[in-house]
Each structure stands twice: as structure tokens, then as C-alpha cells.
Amino acid sequence: MIEVEGSLKRRLGGWLVVTVGVLGLALMVEAWVSSQRAAARAFDAQLQAAALTIAEAVRWQDGIPQVVVPAAALQILATDSQARVFYAVLDDDGRTLSRNWPVDIPVAWQQALDEGGMSRDLTTTLGELRLHAQRVASAGWVTQLPVQVWVGHTLEGRRALARSLFERSLSRFIAMVLLTGVLMGLTMRAALSPLRRLRRQIRGRGADDFSPLAARVPKELHELAQALDHLFARQRQGREDLLRFTADASHQLKTPLAGLKTVSELGLRSSDPDEWRQALTRVHARAEDTSRLAGQLLSLARLRHLDRETALPALDLGELVRDVALDWAARERAAEHDLGLGSLPAEPLKVCVEGWALREALGNLIDNALRYTPTGCEITLHLSREGDWARLSIVDDGPGVADAALATLGQPFQRGGRQDTEGSGLGLAIVDTTARRMGARVQFANRSPQGLEVVLWLPLAKDEQDVTGAFAAGVNPGEST
Template identity: 40%
Template sequence: MTLTDSLYRRLLTWLLVPLLALGGLMLLLAWSEARRTADRAFDRLLEAATLSIAEQVQWQDEQLWLDLPPAALEMLATDAQERVFYSLVDQAGRVVTGNAELPGDPRDDSASGDTRLYRDIEWRGMELRQGVRRSRLEDWRLRERFEVRVAHTREGREALMKELLRGNLAYILAMAAVAITVLLLAIRAALTPLTRLRRAIRARDPRTLEPLTLPLPRELAELRETLNDLLARMRRVRANQERFIGDASHQLRTPLAGLSARAELALRQEDPARWREALLAMQTTSAKTARLAMQLLSLTRLDNPEYQPELVPLDLNAIAREAVREHWSQCQRSGVDLGLEASSSPLVVNGVDWQFAEALSNLIDNAQRYGARCITVRTRATPLTLEVEDDGPGIPAELRLRMLRPFHRGDEALEGSGLGLAIVDGIARSHHATLNLEAGQDGRGLRVRLVFPEAAQ
């Protein structure tokens, strides 16, 4: 869990970021609510102060007169030592009395029926909260209109807001601490099955490919089944490799034993003619063994998933001509007619030259070995095809797929390793081509075709 790009860190990040964003939103809401609560509390004091002052306004000596009660302003003076201002204004806009000329209600009398106004103002460089009350004298002889304006600084409001915010902040921080603790424990508990899976894999013997049976949650059970599928494929690959090694050992053991027997027999002879006969036999056997070793190497390279050679543009006509040229002399000595039917235009395909040469070499050698007297190497443009056709005994249709297996021969009495068609099949698959085994012309012999997709061109 200490890795830079760990699953634990990712989960923690994706869960903590929304949690912190939610916490920040809660702090903002708590601050806003504390401010509204403080304003509502002090606005009620402003309302009480303006009402108390308005009730004391009288008409005396042909003008408004006010006997200001001390309690009207003292209720706005808290421990925060706010500064309190007031003024009484008649309906003509003249200040009758007060300790400050405060701004009045900017609303039109006919536009609003509300006789009270509370707002934040800036007056002489001070931030004030003002309350304005419109009223009139309650005398049946005179109904003079007037405004009572009261304002005070915000020290008390800010102190109350901070006190309320501190209380809410304590609850929010406690909830955040509990949420983060629960989150950490939940993530650790959720990742425990993954830890058990990792430990189970580490504790396994590297030679063991048995499926995992560890009980896991549904999401990790899918991973376990995927691992079990991989282990099953690895078991099949290992079984194929063991079978291949066994077959290869058997195929190599026979010529090597023959070489040893020939050498031992030659050592017992004193006639140089017998020595020459033994050396010729040993040369033939060693050549076959070398051929078998090269085929085994080619098949191993083709079966290696990590071996991915670079594909380059190649002309199938040139490849076919080169294969015929290389095998011409050998076929002539064996009495085999080797021919070529090439397209008149270049047939370019992306591939590996040595693999195409190996495929044609195996097909020509197989046809010659199994009794063909006429072998034709052919290229076609539509569809893009490279094929070898012979007039030999052919392969029955029900046995053709089986012949693609390594070390499988149609006639065990004939010489050969049974690797030729398996190598051709591997080369076809590496080039995404389709390998077809068909009967030759007039139903005689065998035609082996490599049909390439358009993407290979």
C-alpha cells in the first residue's frame, strides 16, 4: 500500500476528494447560516429600538419632539462595544434630532407597503447595519409622518457569528474525523480479500498450475476465474511442451542410436570398404538428424509467442522461383519433375522471407519423400495464394487435420519426422493466412494452399 500508484491510494483519493468537497460546502453553509442567524437576532433588536423610539415621538410646539428613552439604544450596545447612531426625520426630510444624519429609506412611498427596512450601509468609512421605520403620529387631530433611523456597527454581529460558527465547526470536524476513520477502515477491509489473493499466489509452488480455490467476493472471484483460465491454458501448453519434448527426444534418439551402432560396427571391421560403407550411412543419418534439428528449431520459434519478427514486403513469385532453384538439382537426381507456375505481375505480401522458404522446402521435401513424381509450385493473384501441388498418394480427407500435428505421419513405414506440415501450419498462422489441404488435379495427389488475406498485401 506504500506504492505510488497503489489501488489503496486511488480509492482513498477518489473517496476523500468528494468528502473534502462536501466538508468545504458544509463549512460554507455553516458560515452563511451563522451570519443569517446573527443578522436575524440583531435585526430584531433594531426593530425593537426603532419601535421604542417611534412610540416616544410627540407633537409639541408645532413640531415633532422626542424624549429618547435610554433603553432604546442600550439594547443595541453589547459587550462588543458597538457604536450606535440614530436620527428622527420629519416628512419633509429634515432631521429633527439625533446623533448622526443617516440615509433614509430609498424606496418610494407608493411602491412598497412595508414600513420597515434593514440593510447594510457604509457611512463615513464604517460598515453599519441600519434599520428604518416609517411611522406617523397617532393623534386624531394630526397625523404627521416621520422616519426613525437607527444604525450600529457590526462588532456584536461578528462576535455572535463567530461563536455560532465555532459551535458548528466543532460538530463538522468531529463528523469529518469519524467519516475519514470509517473510510480508511472500510477501504482496508474491502482490500483484505485482494491481499489474501496476493498472499495465496505468492505462497504457491511455481511448478503448481492447479486452479485457485480461495473464497473471494464477486468482483475478485472474476479475477480468480480469469487466473484459473490462464493456469488451465498454461497446463495445456506445458502438456504440449512435454509431449513435444518426448516426441522430439524419441525422434532424435533413433538416428543417434543408429550413428552409435554404425560407428561401433565399423570399429569392429578391418576392411576399409566396410568403413566407407559405414561412413556413408553415418553421413546420411547425420544429414537427416541435422534436418530434423532444424525443423525442431523452426517449430519452436513459431510456437514462441514472444517471437514476432518484422514483416517486410516480399514478392511471392521471387520466393517461389528461389525455392524451385534450390530443390531443382535434388529433384532431378530423384527423377522428380519440379515445375513453377508464377503470375505475370508481382504478388507482394508482407511476411518473413526465411519462413516462406522453410514452408516451401518442407512441402517439396514431403511431396518428394511420399512418392510424388511431379511437383508444381504455383502462385495466384486472386485470391493471393502460394501453393504446392503433387501427384503422390495424397492424404485422405478425414486425416488431413490430424496431419497438422507435430510428429504425425500418414505412413509410419516411410522416413520422415512428421514436422513438415506442422511447420507450414505455424507459418500460415503467423502470417494470418489460411492453410488448405485439398486433393490435386483429377482427384490425385495433394494440393497445399496458403491463402493470404487482403490485409497482408
């Protein structure tokens, strides 16, 4: 039974969404970090430019510093985020020359300041500040003394710029994801189109169309297409076998029915009771043959529909062979033959098979030997063990079969190339079908100087569990003899 387990398209889409999501998360983290760094570099550059602008405005006249902060220095740091801007100009001894903030700059920072400048973060009662300091030489009329210029601002502008940069990246990413989703849907639809074409082609086939597929498929679907072709080939072969079997069965049933009709018509035309009795005797014999043929046809059909997956209990093969041999030895047909049973193994031989099917196969082998051997011939059943296999053979000293006809034994409606004997030709076909269904094998061989030997190889049960056919793995027990 076919069960629907999700959707291939949804499964592919889900994996693509997960992949895009993981990559997108990594890109968003990288975009956030990059926006923070970009905002920091931009505002640090502004702080440095403002510090240099203020430093250029410091002059010394008669030993008195003149500090006039130009408006351009503060405009450099002006933003729309209402960030507060601070500055301080100190002499080399740390005395304030000019300032607009009440924050004390750590002495260690002042001493460590050199001409290369420094940038620091400072937490104050005014909030978090970003500071930049520059140590420059201030030119005067008489003296030339260095000064320290400290410039700082709150972080609102930086955060706003970083947020703006990240939002732009985010909007581009969302647009990219939406576009990727559309392209992904179109791509999956195009990629699965060969599967849809294959489905439409199979659905459009007739019930009796088993011809190979004529479709262009990608490499991933090539094995599926080949499997379907093999399935169609097996179905075509099975249909041909069924039609052939039906035609042969109809022909085989037509002959005894025609004989019944002829005999009954002759009997009806006569008014002699003796002729009526002879006609009834012939009708009874033909009816027995027809009934036997119908039973064999039903057995063959039943064997072909055995469930191979069902676990079977282990049967004692020796006990089953003994029962079948005693049953047939007591029948009237075996009275004119020497039907016997050879020695049986001391230990039980367990096989996992359908008991009725194996009995039917053995009965057909014995019946076949009784029908096709002259009166007084010996027919013996032998059972032995060879490795993991049970060897069951039926040997007779009759005329045997022509070598050219050995290959046809086991096929329906074949009588070993002989048409002068009774029988339907289904007995060995039932045996062969039964053997294949049980994972066994049948071998036919002529004996010297005369006679026929039919060997049935059966796989022994392991721990009284069901076993699978070993011939599927290429094991041939007949090669060990």
C-alpha cells in the first residue's frame, strides 16, 4: 500500500528556507557589526577633524593663551540625533584653557597623550561619551607651548547612523529573500517538470500497454524510468504467459469435453443397454480425466499466488515424505508398480514450506512416474541431507526421456515430447512452480542404463525460522553433488 509521506516540493523548500535562514542570520550579524564599525569610524574621523580645527585656533600672545573655538569645529559634530558635543583645551600641565563640560579627564590619559592622539570611551553622569584627544604645538609670539585638545560627544548620533546602515542592509536582505523565494519556486517547478511529464505519460497509458517508456528524463530519474520499464516488461511477460496458459488450458479442456459429447451422443442413439453401459464407462473415465485436469489447473493457479512474505512453521520433511509414499502405495494406480521408500535420515530435516503445496508436488512426481513408466517398474523415493539442503529424489527404471526433451520438462502441457500417453502435462509444471515458490529447485536427469531421476532441492530451516530462496543469491545446490 502506498502511503503519502510529505511533499517533495515542500521538503526541498523547507531545506532551502533553513539554508537561506542560517546564511541570512550570519549575514545580519555581519551587517550589524559592520554598521557599528562604519558608524564608529565615521564619527571618530569627525572627532579628529574637530580636534584639529580647535587646535589651529589656539594662539599665545604675551604668554596668555587665546582660545576661540570656531563654529566650524562644532558644526562638524552636529547631527540630527540631538547628540551633545563637548570640548576642552588644556595646557601641557593640565590647566584648563577653555572648556564647556564639567567632566574631569583622567590624569593618566593626559600623561599618556602624545602627538599621535588617542580615542577613548568614558562613562560619566552625562552618559556614555566618546572622546578624542590631540596634542599639538601652539605657536605664540615669544613662546611655543604644546596644548591638549579634547573633544567628545554622546553616542546618539553613532547609534542612529549604525541603525540606519543596518536597516538599509536589512531591507536589501528582505528584498533578496523575497526574490530568492520566487526564483526558488520557479526553479523547483522547472526541476520537477520531468517527473510531472513522466506521471502524465504513465497515467495516459492503456491497461494493456506495456511498451517501454519514451521519455527524456534527467539522470536522477533514469533509474526510476528503468525500473518502470523492467516492471512493464515483467507485466508484459506475465500477460503473455497468462494468455498462453489460458489458450493451452482451453485446448486441453476442449479435448475431453469433445470426447464426452461424442460418447454421450453415440450412447443416446443406441437402444442397447450394454452399449449404454460402455458409453457410461467411457464418460466416467473422461470425466475423471477432466476433473483431474481442472484440479491441476486450480493447483497451478493457487501456487502462482502464494504469499512469499508469510512466515511458515518448520515441517519434518522425512515424516511428510513417508506419509505421501504410504498414501500413494495404497492406491489402485500403484498396484502394478513397485513403489517404495528408501532409507530416511536419522535426524529430522526441517523445512519451512506450505505443507499442502509440497504434498501436491510429491503427489504429482509419483503420479507422473506411474503414468509414464511400464507396468512392473520400480519407483523409489530417497531423502538425504547435503550441507544446508535437503535432497529429495524420485527414481524410476522406466524408459526415461529424450535428452532434447529434458529442458522442456516443467513447462505446462509438455509430456516429455511424447503424445502417445495419457495426462495433461501439468504435473511437472506444478512441481516446478512449487519449488520456485519455496526457494527450491528441481533437476531432471536420465539414469544409466535407463530410467529418470527427479531431484527436488529444499533449503533447510535455520532455528525453525522462515528462510528465503537461496537461488536468488546464485546458490546452486546441485553443483555440490
